[in-house]
Amino acid sequence: MDFNQILNQIKTSFKNGLGIPIAILALLAMVVVPLPPFLLDVFFTFNIALSLVVLMVTLYAKRPLDFAVFPTIILLATLFRLALNIASTRVILLEGHSGPGAAGNVIEAFGEFVIGGNFAVGLVVFAILVVINFVVITKGAGRVAEVSARFTLDSMPGKQMAIDADLNAGLITQEEAQLRRIEVTSEADFYGSMDGASKFVRGDAVAGIVILFINLIGGFAIGMGQHDMTFSSAIEVYTLLTLGDGLVAQIPSLLLSTATAIIVTRVSGDKEDMTQQVQTQMFANPKALGMTAGIVAVFGVIPGMPNLAFLSFAAIAGGGAYLIYKKQQETPLPEAVSAEESEEEETSAPELSWDDVQAVDVLGLEVGYRLIPMVDQAQNGQLLERVKGVRRKVSQELGFLVPPVHIRDNLDLKPNQYKIMLMGVASGEGEVFSDKELAINPGQVFGEIAGTQTKDPTFGLDAVWIDPSDREQAQALGYTVVDSSTVVATHISQIIQDYASELLGHDEAQKLLDKLKQNSPKLVDELVPDRMSLAVVVKVLQNLLMEKVSIRDLRTILETLTERASSTQDPMELTMHVRAALGRSIVQGIVGSNDELKVITLEPGLEQLLLQASQGAPEGQLAIEPGLAERLHTTLKEEAQKVEMTGQSAVLLVAPQIRAQLARLFRFSLANLHILAYSEVPENRRISVVANVGQGG
Structure with missing residues (x-):
């Protein structure tokens, strides 16, 4: 069998998953089976080369997870080195009396290199090397790994909530969220493994010291006691072999310790390896080099x-x-415009036309001048991409294409202020800091974080503006940490969902019908415009969106409208029938797959009173006394809070004739209360009444 056949068999073994088991069995065999000096030379050389490869990989890895198998490599390399120590110790004690070359050329060469003709100097140099490895590098790397593992595990809940926040805001897709969750879990596993792996490195350094004394003392005793060597001859031979064996083992150990320290102390980066980080961070400011040169x-x-x-x-x-x-000063300047060209432009200004009358943007975002870098992709601004993600996700949830968000600067705003415009009217505003991150208190945190106290502009939760360097600490305390772009994008997402009914007009509804017509032409042609006008369809869709009901199932909506078109053209009544047809999806969105639906109901007397109040009242309103409305609001709020404390959504179940009026009455004051009609609950859902509200509260 030639060398190529042996190499092919090794490759096949690794492909079949047998490489690592075979390697571990070979390590165990090295402990038991005596190795000739030639194989010791080969294995020691391979050990040094392996350590260098591991060190280079850690230097060029852009983030620790790029080398996630590193803890396992440390374990295998440590076992391999210890097996070599045992094999070389056996050879040194058995064959050391025959001369310095008894344990192979590698040990002999390293021993002579360290000793340099002076045994005392050789021992001192080896001792210094061991102290550096044991006291400085391995101890520091072990401490950093321990702290990193602790902080990583503590910050996992905050990172998971940040991923959920980005997913809910539409900044990432479900697949990207899954990948980020896997990455968070992998990061925790990695640092936890590194905490244990650093103990292997530290124990390996201790083992090197113990093996050194065993070889020295055992070699002197065997050389003089069994082989009749003189004291000076035994010292010369066994000291050279022992120091050579120790050095050839400590150099790979030192390389792996250095690699361990590098990978646990470096900061993750997706675009730069360690060399690029040192270059951009240490030599970015010429003042540092200039002051150093002067000193x-x-x-x-x-x-x-x-x-x-x-x-x-x-x-x-x-x-x-x-x-x-000089390199920093070499920035391109804008081309100058001559006075003649400027004068020519002024004289050739076109006449005023209808094109100069700007239409009101359906959706707009105005930012202060300090927030301009957030929307400038040339300055690595992320807000544009975040807004696109919001539009994509909200459009998929609502069932129609949300209009684009037009972004412009407004010098009348505060430098860090922004406003979200809807039909030219400010519908939301806030203040963010592009160089800081917002740590939001989700309701329970384990401590306070230094920063500027504020409120989350979207939901009004307590929050703190912190430095990006404090992100890990804030997540470990239970805060949900997001950057400024995410804050603005989340606010835009909430505004779109709150005012979705105003974003859907006749043009958008016609495009929805045209799209459905490709698959169900008969359904669309039969309804619009023969049996129902487009205006009525638009009003029904707007009513659904106003109550946060998705219109994705447009086919069911149009089938219901076609069925009811002959009996009524009232949008409110049609909306009631459409909601009943969409009952399964509505309830699914509230309680998920839970079979039981816990509801709050009204006493028969109160419900009958509200039914009478709805007759003859203006469309969508209830003619009830203000005192009764206030008591009803207070009681429903208390009962809804009780239900929410159990971790479930609060649902009020009422008669279909008054559902729409109650939903409009409590739309903003009780935003978390879902109001359903009896006809909207599917038959496969079990109803459990948790509270019954009467006229007295």
Whole structure:
């Protein structure tokens, strides 16, 4: 069997998942089976090369999760190194009396390199190397891994809520949210594994010290006791072999310790590896290099100092600062416009026309001048992409295409203020800081975070503006942390959902009909315009959107309208029948897949009174006393809060004839109370009455 056949068999074993098990069995065999010096040379060389590969991978990884298998690699490399230590110790103690080359050329070469003819110096150098590895690198890396694991685990709930917030705001899709959840879980698993893996590295350093003393003491005893070697000869041979064996094991150990420290101390970045981060962060400011050059130059002119070395480095640092400064100053300037061209433009101004009369934007966003970078993609602004994500998600939920959001600056606003415009009228506003992040209190946190106290502009929750560097700490305390672009995008999403009925007009409704006509032409042609005008259809759709009912199931809506068109053209009554037809999806959106529907009901006397009040009253209103309306509002609010404290949605179940009037009466004051009619509850849902409200409250 030639070398190529052996290599092909090894590749096949790894493809079949047998590579790692075979490697672990080979490690165990190395502990038991004596290895010849030639194989020791091969394995020691491979060990050093493996450690270098691991170190290079950690240097070029853009984030720790890019090398998620690192803790397992540490374990396998540590086992491999310890197995080599056992194999080399066996050879040193059995064959050491035959000379320095008994354990292979690699151990002999490293031993002679360290000792350099002086055993005392060799021992001191090896001791320093072990102390650096054990006390400095492994101890620091272990502590960082422990703290990172703790903070990562504590911040998981906040990160999960941030993902849910982005998903609900339409900033990410369901698939992207799933990937981010997997990444959060993987990050926690990684740092937890690194906390344990750092103990392997630390234990490996301790084992190296113990093995050193075993080889020295055991070698002296065996050499002089069993092989009649003189004291000086035993010291020369066994010290060289022991230090060579220790050094050839400690160098890979030091490389892996360094790799461990690098991967747990670096900051994740999606675009830069470690080299690029050092270049952009350490050498971005020429002042730092300039000041360094000046201080080093002062040392260079002091008599008695190595003037050439200091002045040379001062010149290098000064030159680097000058080059960075010149590069930063080389920014393109806008082309100048001559006075003649300007005058020509003024004289050739066109006459006023209807094109100069700007129509009111259906949806608009006005921002202060400090928020302009958030919408400028050249400055890495994320707001435009977030708004597109909001439009996409809300359009899918509501069932029609939401108009685009026109963004413009407004110098009349405060620098950090924004306004959300609907038909030219401000429907929402807030203040955000592009260089900070908003830590929102979801209701329960485990401590306070330093920052500027404020309110979430969308839902009015308590919040704190914090520095981006405090994000991990805030998430560990239970806060939901979002950036400024997400705050504005979430607010826009809420405004769109609250005023969806005003965004749907005749043109949008006609496009919906045209789209449905491609699949159900007979249904559309039979209803509009022969049996019902487009205006009535639009009003019914607007009524549904006003009560946050999706119009995605347009086919069911039109089938119901076609069925009822001959008996009524009243939009309110038609909406009642359409809601009954959409009952399954409405209830599904409230309680999910739960079979039981917990509801609040009205006493028969109160319900009969409201039925009488709805007759003869203006459309969509109830003719009841203000005192009764206030008592009803107070009682329903208390009962709804009791239901919400159990973790379920509050539902009021009433007669179909008064459902719409009650929904309009409590639309804004009791926004979390879902008002359903008896006819809207599907037959497969079990109704459980949790409260019964009467006239007295």
